[in-house]
Amino acid sequence: MTAGPPDDHVRRDELAEHLDDVRHQIDAAAASVGRRPEEVTLVVVTKTFPVSDIRLLSELGVRDVAENRHPEAGEKAAELADLGLTWHFIGQLQTNKAARVAQYADVVHSVDSERLVRRLGTGAHSAGRVVSCLVQVSLDPPGDGSGRGGAQPGDVTHLADVIAATEGLRLAGVMGVAPAGGSAADAFARLSQTAADLRAQQPSATMISAGMSHDFGDAVRAGATHVRVGSAILGHRPPLG
């Protein structure tokens, strides 16, 4: 613990206020399209923030947290094992780190290649765990080269089949990141359609992970079941290298 009690209270109040605000916006977006608020899970993106913040979030009722880098993610999950949180891994994942991530992540959102599926499966199976996997779908124009990762929409069904057939992994759904330019609403509508097509063949694939601090309302209106919100709750991060 680095923060003493007075700082702790200030930070706690700040996080509580931001959480309330985001939850109200999620509820309003859901209501505007006739969805129930319980259909949307808020996943708080805690990357770069200290474990003391995650403890405060847990006290404030947060059950789902997301990290995007190994080993930072694993170190936090180990230190906070007593909280019983659900740990989401949302970052682009190097193949050589995948087996280790599968030893602590409960849900991996960024699965976009067969090589990654195999390594995740090996890690999960050897740890005696079952890891839920989302196929990350590229929502960028083809050949955009943004480096955000993600499988091409036409490859989603095949990748999903490989996940479903891999011991230690469970196919849970799809994830997407809206392109930097253009309409987030359009991108999320395409993701929802991909999710519906997949669900017709794989009924367990019910999760749609979409939306960040600046566009989670669009994501909820388009059908997201999980939104990944960081800075709107925790404040500004130093830019990631």
Ligand SMILES: *Cc1c(COP(=O)(O)O)cnc(C)c1O
């Ligand atoms: C960092 C990150 C988020 C959260 O972004 P904010 O703008 O801070 O809400 C969501 N999804 C992914 C994949 C991220 O890397």
